[in-house]
Amino acid sequence: xxxxxFPVLSALIFxxxxxxxxxxxxxNVDLIRKLTLVxxxxxxxxxxxxxxxxxxxxxxxxxxxxAWVPQWGxxxxxxxxxxxxxxxxxxxxxxxxxxxxxxxYISKRIxxxxxxxxxxxxxxxxxxxxxxxxxxYLFWEAMLVPMYLLIAVWGGPNKRYASIKFFLYTLAGxxxxxxxxxxxxxxxxxxxxxxxxxxxxxxxxxxWTFLAMALAFAIKCPMFPFHTWxxxxxxxxxxxxxxxxxxxxxxxxxxxxxRFCIPLAPNACVTFAxxxxxxxxxxxxxxxxxxxGQKDMKKLIAYSSVGHMGFVTLGIFLFSQRGVxxxxxxxxxxxxxxxxxxxxxGAAYERSHSREIADNMGLGKFLxxxxxxxxxxxxxxxxxxxxxxxxxxxxxxxGAFQNSLLVGGLAIPGxxxxxxxxxxxxxxxxxxxxxxxxxxxxxxxxxxIYLTPLAILVFYIGLAxxxxxxxxxPSIDNLLKEFTAKTTNIAEHDAPAGLTQYLALIGKEARx
Amino acid sequence: MMLTLLPEALLLGLIVILFVQVIVKxxxxxxxxxxxxxxLGLLAATGTSLAQTGLMFGKTYQIDAxxxxxxxxxxxxxxxxxxNAKGQATLKEPMRTDYYLLLCISAWGLMLLASSVELxxxxxxxEISSYALYALVPLxxxxxxxxxxxxxxxxxxxxxxxxxxYGFAYITAAQHTTFLAELxxxxxxxxxxxGALVGLVMFLAGFMYKLAxxxxxxxxxxxxxxxxxxxxxxxxxxxxxGAVVILVRLASLLVPGxxxxxxxxxxxxxxxxxxxxxxxxxxxxxxxxxxxxxAHAGYVVIGLVAxxxxxLASATFYALVYVLMNLTCxxxxxxxxxxxxxxxxxxxxxxxxxxxxxxxxxxxxxxSLVGLPPTAGFMGKLFLxxxxxxxxxxWLVIIAALNTAISIxxxxxxxxxxxxxxxxxxxxPAKEGGLALGTIFASIILLLGILxxxxxxxxxxxxxxxLP
Numbered sequence: 001x002x003x004x005x006f007p008v009l010s011a012l013i014f015x016x017x018x019x020x021x022x023x024x025x026x027x028n029v030d031l032i033r034k035l036t037l038v039x040x041x042x043x044x045x046x047x048x049x050x051x052x053x054x055x056x057x058x059x060x061x062x063x064x065x066x067a068w069v070p071q072w073g074x075x076x077x078x079x080x081x082x083x084x085x086x087x088x089x090x091x092x093x094x095x096x097x098x099x100x101x102x103x104x105y106i107s108k109r110i111x112x113x114x115x116x117x118x119x120x121x122x123x124x125x126x127x128x129x130x131x132x133x134x135x136x137y138l139f140w141e142a143m144l145v146p147m148y149l150l151i152a153v154w155g156g157p158n159k160r161y162a163s164i165k166f167f168l169y170t171l172a173g174x175x176x177x178x179x180x181x182x183x184x185x186x187x188x189x190x191x192x193x194x195x196x197x198x199x200x201x202x203x204x205x206x207x208w209t210f211l212a213m214a215l216a217f218a219i220k221c222p223m224f225p226f227h228t229w230x231x232x233x234x235x236x237x238x239x240x241x242x243x244x245x246x247x248x249x250x251x252x253x254x255x256x257x258x259r260f261c262i263p264l265a266p267n268a269c270v271t272f273a274x275x276x277x278x279x280x281x282x283x284x285x286x287x288x289x290x291x292x293g294q295k296d297m298k299k300l301i302a303y304s305s306v307g308h309m310g311f312v313t314l315g316i317f318l319f320s321q322r323g324v325x326x327x328x329x330x331x332x333x334x335x336x337x338x339x340x341x342x343x344x345x346g347a348a349y350e351r352s353h354s355r356e357i358a359d360n361m362g363l364g365k366f367l368x369x370x371x372x373x374x375x376x377x378x379x380x381x382x383x384x385x386x387x388x389x390x391x392x393x394x395x396x397x398x399g400a401f402q403n404s405l406l407v408g409g410l411a412i413p414g415x416x417x418x419x420x421x422x423x424x425x426x427x428x429x430x431x432x433x434x435x436x437x438x439x440x441x442x443x444x445x446x447x448x449i450y451l452t453p454l455a456i457l458v459f460y461i462g463l464a465x466x467x468x469x470x471x472x473x474p475s476i477d478n479l480l481k482e483f484t485a486k487t488t489n490i491a492e493h494d495a496p497a498g499l500t501q502y503l504a505l506i507g508k509e510a511r512x
Numbered sequence: 513m514m515l516t517l518l519p520e521a522l523l524l525g526l527i528v529i530l531f532v533q534v535i536v537k538x539x540x541x542x543x544x545x546x547x548x549x550x551x552l553g554l555l556a557a558t559g560t561s562l563a564q565t566g567l568m569f570g571k572t573y574q575i576d577a578x579x580x581x582x583x584x585x586x587x588x589x590x591x592x593x594x595x596n597a598k599g600q601a602t603l604k605e606p607m608r609t610d611y612y613l614l615l616c617i618s619a620w621g622l623m624l625l626a627s628s629v630e631l632x633x634x635x636x637x638x639e640i641s642s643y644a645l646y647a648l649v650p651l652x653x654x655x656x657x658x659x660x661x662x663x664x665x666x667x668x669x670x671x672x673x674x675x676x677x678y679g680f681a682y683i684t685a686a687q688h689t690t691f692l693a694e695l696x697x698x699x700x701x702x703x704x705x706x707g708a709l710v711g712l713v714m715f716l717a718g719f720m721y722k723l724a725x726x727x728x729x730x731x732x733x734x735x736x737x738x739x740x741x742x743x744x745x746x747x748x749x750x751x752x753x754g755a756v757v758i759l760v761r762l763a764s765l766l767v768p769g770x771x772x773x774x775x776x777x778x779x780x781x782x783x784x785x786x787x788x789x790x791x792x793x794x795x796x797x798x799x800x801x802x803x804x805x806x807a808h809a810g811y812v813v814i815g816l817v818a819x820x821x822x823x824l825a826s827a828t829f830y831a832l833v834y835v836l837m838n839l840t841c842x843x844x845x846x847x848x849x850x851x852x853x854x855x856x857x858x859x860x861x862x863x864x865x866x867x868x869x870x871x872x873x874x875x876x877x878x879x880s881l882v883g884l885p886p887t888a889g890f891m892g893k894l895f896l897x898x899x900x901x902x903x904x905x906x907w908l909v910i911i912a913a914l915n916t917a918i919s920i921x922x923x924x925x926x927x928x929x930x931x932x933x934x935x936x937x938x939x940x941p942a943k944e945g946g947l948a949l950g951t952i953f954a955s956i957i958l959l960l961g962i963l964x965x966x967x968x969x970x971x972x973x974x975x976x977x978x979l980p
Contacts, residue, residue, distance in 0.1 A: 069891075069965045071822075071972050072898060134894065138885035145879065148924075152932040160932055167924060171884075172917035179897065179913045186902040 007064050008049045009078040009129045012092065013122050015043055020118040029110045033103060036114040040096030043121065047092045053085055058474030060131060060194060068132070074191055077131040082475030083258055083328055084128040086468065090335045091124045091248050093453070098240035100450040101343045105239055105350055106154060113154060117240060120146040124248045128255065133181045133191045137174075140252065144170055147249065150241035151233055162229075162236035169229040173219035180212035184264060197263040200486055210268035213261050214276070220253030221309045224283040234302035235355075239346030242298065246305055246342055247335035254312045254331055258324070262316070262479060266486040269317070276317040277403075281410045283310030288417025292424070297345045297355050300425060301338060304381060307414055308334045308389075314411060315396040318403050319483060324476050325469060326395025332468065333380070333388040333461065340377040340454040344370070347447055351440045357425060361432030369443045371430050373451045378426045380458045382418040388461035516566045516575050519558040519583045520627075523590075523620045526550055530613040539606035544598050547612055551591040558587040562970065571691060572630035578828065578974035582626035582757045585832040589750045590619040592839045595949055597742040602652045602852035611651060615746060618644035622754040631680055631690040631715070634758060638718065641754055642669055645747060652740040652852075661738025665747075668731040672721035679714025682707050692761055702771050709772055716762060716776075722755035724802075725809040726783035733790075733802035741849050744798055745842030748805055749835040756812055756831040760824050763816040764978045777817045781911045784810030788918040797845055797855045800922055801838065804881060807919060808834050811896060814908055818900040825975030826895035829968050833880070833892040833960065840877040840953040841926075844870050847950065857925055862935025869947045871930040876954040878926040880961070883916050888960035895968065 019039035026032050053061055060079035068074040080088060098117055106113045123146065126139030144167060152163035185191050188199045201209070219226040230250075234242050261269055269276075287307030294300035308330065315327030347370065348360050364371040380387035383394075393415060401408035443451070461468055526547070533542055562584065566575040593615060597603075603611055621641025628634040646669065650662030684690055686708035687698045699705045700712065721728040736744040766773045787807030794800040812834070815827025845855050847870060848863070864871040880889035893916070897909045960967060 067965075068963075069968065071825075071965065071968055072895065138890070141885045141890070145875075145884070149931065152928065160928065163932070164921075164924065164928065168917075168920060171882075171920050175913040175916045176910070178894070179901075179910055182894075182898045182901045182909070185898060 006049065007078075008046065008062050009080065009125075010064055011046050012043065012088065012125045013078075013129070015039070015046055016095075016118040016122040016125075020115040020122075023111060023115050023118070026111070032111050032114050033099065036117065037096055037099045039118065040099055040121075043092050043095055047089065050080065050085060050088065053080070053082075053471065055470050056474060058082060058476075058478035063131070065131075068135070072191075073185075073189075074134050075132045076135060077192060078129045078135075079131045079194075080129055081478075082472040083479075084255070085471060086328065086332050087128045087248075087251055087255060088125055090251070090332060091121060091128065094243060094247055094335075094339060095121045097339070097343070097450045097453070098243055100446055101243065101346055102238065102240040103446055105346060109153060112149075116146045116149050117244075120150070120244055124244075124252075127252050131193045133184065133193055133196065135191075136193070137178060137181055140174060140177075141171070143249070143252075147241070147245065150244070151237045154238040154241065155236040157236075158232070159236045162232040165229045166233040169219055169226075173226070174216040176212035177216035180209040183209055193259070197482065201264065203267055206265035206268035207271065210261060210265040210272060213256065213265070214272065217253040217256035217261070218279070218313075220256065221250055221283075221313060222253065222306065223279050223309065223313055224286045224306065225279075227283070227287075227306045230306065231299050231302040234305075234342075235296060235298045239342060239349075242342040242346070243339045246301075247339040250305060250309055251331045251335060254309065254316060254327065257313065257316050258327070258479070262319070262483055266483050269319070269483075270487050273317045273319070277314060277407055280310045280314035280317065281407070281414070283307060284314070284411060284414030285310075285417065288414050288421060291421040292417065294421075295357055297348070297357055297360065297425065298342070300357075300421060301341050301345065304418065304421065305334065305338055307418060308338070308381075310414065311393060311396050311411070314407075315399055318396075318399040318407075319480065320399045320402055321476060321480060322395050322402060323399025324480065325472065326392050326397075326399055328472050328476070329392030329395060329461070329465065329468065330389070333392045336454050336457045336461070337377050337380040337387075337389055340373065340451060340458075341381060343450060343454075344374050344377065347443070352436050357428050359435055361428050361436075362430075362434030363440070364430030365434055366438055366440055367442045369448070373443075373455060374429060375426060376455055376458060378422045380462070382422040383415055386459070386462050388458050388465075390462060391465045515561065516564045516568075518561045518564075519554065519580075519587060520620065520623050522554050522557050523587075523616060523623060526554070527613065527616045527620060530609060530616060534609050534613055538609075541605055541608040543609045543612045548591065548595045548598065551587070551594050555584070555587040555591050558584045567629075569633075571693070572633040573624075573627050574629040575627055576974070577970065577977045578757065578760065579627040581828060581832075581970050581974045582753055583623050584970075585753050585835055586619055586622045586626065586750060588832075589746075589753065589835045589839060590616070592836075592843065592953070593619075593742075593746040593750065596745055596839070596843050596846050600740060600742045600846070600852060601850065602655065602740045603742075604653050607651060611648065614644040614648050618642075618648070618746070619750060622750055625754040626757045628758075629692045629761065631683065631692075635677070635680065638722070638754065638758075639673070641751065642673075642722075645751065648743050649735060649739045649747065651743065652738075655738070655740075657738040658740065659738075661735045664731050664738075665735045668728075669721065672718045672728060675714050676718025679711040679717065682711025683715060684711075686711060692765075696765055700765055700770070700772070709770075712762065712765065713772055713775065716759065719755040719758050719762075720779070720809075722751050723759070723809040723812070724752075724806050725813065726779055726786050726806060729783065729787070729806045729809070732806055733794075733799045736798045736802035736805075737796055737854060740852055741798065741842065741846045741854070744801075745839055745846060748801060748842065749838050752805070752809070752812075753831050753835060756827060759813070759816055760827055760974075761978065763819070763824065766819070773817050773819065776813055777905050777908050780810040780813035780817065781908055782810075783807065783813070784912060784915045785918075788915050788922075791919070791922045794922070795856050795858075797857060797860070797926070801841060801845075804919070804922075805834075805838065807915065808838075808881075810915075811893065811912060814896045814900045814905070814912055817905050817908065818903045819979075820899060820903065821972070821975040821979040822895075823899040823903070823975070824978055825968070825971040826892070826899040828974055829964075829971040830892040830896055832967070832971070833888040833957075836953070836960070837877050837880040837887070837889055837957055840873060840950070840957060841881065843950055843953060844874040844877065847947075857929050858933075860926060860929040861933035863930035865935055867947070869951060873950040873954040874930055875927045876957050878923040880957050882920050882923045886958060886961040888957045888964065891961050891964040891968075895964075 063079035123143035130136035291303035624637035652658035724732040791803035880887035883893040
């Protein structure tokens with residue numbers, strides 16, 4: 001094991017803050033970009049000790065704990081398990097890529113932009129590693145401000161509308177989360193998350209807190225019908241903003257479901273599972289159908305995100321090993337693939353100054369390398385075998401069919417829709433009647449550099465998912481074991497009798 | 513004894529010096545140079561007297577953890593208000609020293625109020641503080657609205673005081689004592705002692721007026737709008753501390769679940785909802801802050817109805833945080849308004865380019881007023897909500913949380929105008945100098961948001977002293 005003396009996780013949170021403060025003193029624009037890039041690489045280096053993660057244990061590792069506000073029992077406690085570790089890696093890895101993909105795109109307030117990127121990274125890492133409920137909430141809310149600024153300051157023409165919608169929607173959703181946190185504290189006597197996980201709360205408390213938490217997380221995911229902020233935010237955000245939004249922010253919602261809803265309100269999870277599964281399937285189908293009709297590339301990918309995140313929430317609420325594995329795989333894959341697609345749209349926009357499909361047709365003829373990456377990420381997005389998303393989607397579908405033929409059968413059209421809208425986009429971009437592009441340069445070295453790592457990951461996870469699965473499996477085992485133990489006495493649950501029996505039946509089938 | 517009364521004595525000394533200056537050299541602005549430093553000294557002296565205790569002047573005047581904590585907050589607020597009032601544009605040169613004199617007298621009254629534990633003493637302290645303020649509000653050169661605000665403040669104030677005195681008479685008649693220590697041992701049940709409870713609620717009305725709690729809030733937006741920016745900054749913040757300290761002392765008389773407590777909880781819920789909804793449609797920043805303070809009065813009361821030491825501590829802590837973040841917000845407004853006129857949202861356009869420091873300070877204050885981490889406002893709200901959960905007023909906690917969602921829009925508007933709008937044709941340059949102070953205010957707000965434990969500990973001692 002690694003030396004536990006070095007606070008790896010604290011370093012990951014505070015290093016970007018320090019780097020942001022240091023940037024304040026720098027005037028030269030070019031130097032700012034380079035320094036942020038270096039900071040991003042150092043951040044990755046700081047995350048390397050996490051490779052010493054013990055694969056055989058599903059417990060929290062690299063735990064740090066210190067008193068924070070002793071009067072209320074708040075602790076500064078951090079730790080990672082198999083679920084959050086992958087998210088931390090994803091977050092940290094994206095920072096230098098975001099700097100690179102904004103190199104030319106961002107032309108005003110460059111210093112502020114990079115400071116905001118660093119703050120964003122710090123808050124996102126904090127969300128995934130916090131083991132104190134209030135600390136989690138602190139990062140969860142603090143992250144809104146840099147994201148708001150990314151959209152509001154560096155966004156497109158409709159940025160004010162989009163940024164306010166984003167802020168209002170997500171903040172309104174999470175105000176009740178705070179009340180849920182307080183209710184858990186008053187009932188459980190602690191804000192420490194592993195401590196709360198061992199407790200069993202009354203069905204009534206579970207019911208209400210589940211609703212409060214689910215609202216916050218479903219808005220963040222976003223889940224149909226709470227998704228309306230997402231297309232607006234994605235379309236207006238600068239490339240780096242879209243990448244962070246898609247790759248990291250959306251994951252916080254599903255991470256919340258996994259980390260809080262399932263362990264803290266297991267009985268309520270079972271009660272609401274039919275609803276959540278229905279909403280997930282609605283997200284998958286709705287996202288896919290709407291994506292089919294989009295003319296704007298970013299909007300198309302934004303709606304495809306709604307569909308993909310539907311797969312994630314579907315996997316989570318199957319409560320089965322396969323389903324949850326698939327959900328976490330999809331969280332990671334969606335981060336890689338959609339992040340890559342947003343970067344590519346940004347690259348096209350830098351050349352054609354338009355995100356309309358019609359203005360970017362036939363690029364394949366002139367930009368072969370660009371088209372290679374676009375094709376790769378598109379295929380990955382629709383879950384083509386051999387790419388990363390295939391693994392995740394297949395796992396979720398296996399879980400869905402284990403659950404019931406109906407759920408599986410309803411999710412399948414979603415996968416087909418993904419193929420339809422992505423191939424339509426790909427076809428127009430690659431072989432459409434060229435609308436421009438004759439004078440465009442193919443990918444620059446900088447663009448190669450930020451796209452290649454993502455492409456490698458697409459193949460790596462697609463062809464050899466074992467390591468990723470081994471990282472998450474012990475934690476999922478723990479999660480589901482606790483869940484099963486807590487929900488076995490479901491007959492005593494105070495839900496309507498018929499529903500309870502039906503749910504118990506599903507629950508039994510779902511458990512391996 | 514001198515050491516126990518150090519903050520009051522020092523401030524009284526300052527008042528005497530100011531008074532002599534007014535008499536000996538009338539019409540000269542001499543105080544601006546030394547007074548901020550003297551107030552900083554006062555703040556330090558108050559800090560050293562935190563651990564003092566004592567009961568004096570015939571048991572009417574108590575020095576305890578609560579009083580010293582509030583005095584510290586008053587001293588901090590006075591320093592901010594004095595530093596803020598320096599060189600205000602809408603005040604005629606000859607009146608400046610008088611202005612500071614009145615400001616200090618009002619703060620002195622608040623310090624006395626913090627220690628008063630007898631109803632008559634409480635009343636007199638309150639009036640010392642209020643009378644100075646009645647004179648301050650209309651002091652805005654060439655502005656009729658200031659006169660209107662002044663009259664409104666006096667009239668509403670007088671009415672509230674009358675109600676308060678009426679209630680005072682009821683309490684005395686029913687309980688045969690005016691000492692809080694003895695009042696705590698009496699019956700406050702509506703069934704057995706209706707007169708006392710009615711009296712208490714009426715007595716509290718006077719302080720709800722100071723706190724601008726619904727339905728005693730009518731004066732608030734008008735007075736803020738009419739008074740000069742600097743006076744509004746003071747009137748919006750420090751008197752609230754005085755009101756909170758008395759409400760905290762009297763709340764320990766009530767038990768959760770009592771009709772009196774439930775009325776208070778309902779008033780709090782209405783106050784925060786009404787304040788936030790009204791603030792949504794304002795375009796004058798000061799008016800918005802007026803409605804926002806009505807909402808914040810509601811938040812503070814959450815801690816009072818919890819009926820626990822933690823609740824009282826949270827209310828006290830939140831009052832301090834409120835003063836800090838509101839004064840910081842006003843500080844930016846005063847700094848921006850070169851000619852002393854009222855600021856509209858549109859005057860903030862492009863502030864980010866004109867003065868990044870001011871824009872940053874404003875953003876910190878605004879996010880703190882929302883209650884967004886990592887600011888003091890978040891911690892204050894967290895403590896308040898946590899203290900009230902599970903004491904029979906869960907609905908109030910939920911309403912408060914939902915109010916955060918309402919309030920985000922207008923606070924965010926401050927940030928939105930400062931950061932995302934382009935500056936209007938010829939942007940008025942921000943006042944030069946003094947920006948360091950704003951940065952310090954913003955840092956304190958952030959610091960209290962990240963590490964609130966030491967300051968909260970002081971508040972907790974105050975709470976425990978009242979409700980062990």
